Amino acid sequence: MNPPLAIRRLVEKAIYLRELTPEIENEINYELTRLGYISDVEYEALELLMSEMDAGRIRLIPSL
Numbered sequence: 418m419n420p421p422l423a424i425r426r427l428v429e430k431a432i433y434l435r436e437l438t439p440e441i442e443n444e445i446n447y448e449l450t451r452l453g454y455i456s457d458v459e460y461e462a463l464e465l466l467m468s469e470m471d472a473g474r475i476r477l478i479p480s481l
Contacts, residue, residue: 423448424455428462431475437466439480 427445431437445463449455455463469475 422456422459424459425462428459428466431466432469435474436476436478437470438478 424445427441427448431441434441466475470477
């Protein structure tokens with residue numbers, strides 16, 4: 418993934434699939450750790466993901 422918008426692309430993927438898989442969640446966490454910060458655009462994408470999950474439009478897939 419390209420570093421500048423990697424988190425945003427992962428959020429887009431979760432929204433498209435309508436689920437946050439362990440793989441997507443791990444990739445988001447990896448990018449957050451690797452970068453140490455996020456841009457305003459990526460912060461807004463994460464806020465959108467959380468609001469969609471709170472509204473029940475995105476389901477969290479548990480790890481096995």
